[in-house]
Amino acid sequence: MRYLAPDRTAEIFNAVTKWLTARGISLLGSRVLAVRGRKSGQTRTTIINMFSYEGSQYLLAPRGHTEWVRNLRAAGEGELRLGRRVERFTPVEIPDADKEPLIRLYLRKWAWETGAFFDGLKADSPTADIEAAAPGFPVFRIVSKPA
Helix, strand or coil: CCECCCCHHHHHHHHHHHHHHHCCCCCCCEEEEEEECCCCCCEEEEEEEEEEECCEEEEECCCECCHHHHHHHHHCCEEEEECCEEEEEEEEECCHHHCHHHHHHHHHHHHHHHHHHHCCCCCCCCHHHHHHHHHHCCEEEEEECCC
């Protein structure tokens, strides 16, 4: 399974973005994702980029099958936090065959930040190239839970 670990620069950028988002300042859709750890049972948090497509909200893991992806699959629920606002949700994982427009949109919006994780893929890459890479990029649709 594809996974790219963050380097020190990315860890610093993510820490600053997470700090701002936790205080209510979203950077282009950033949220703090909180999910129960699959081994420890403790709540784990990370910064993510949320985006909209055809009326639904999505999360995409540009680094691949990360710990947050594995935890979200195991927990079957999570929280998206922006300052004091908390949105509880159920994730619906998107099949590889349906990811192409979502990956393309993500690249249009965040290639400046995460493009290096896409192994040369661009928003205007051929459909076949994006479809071939899709298994390496988990994508989840957010289904909000009532408060």
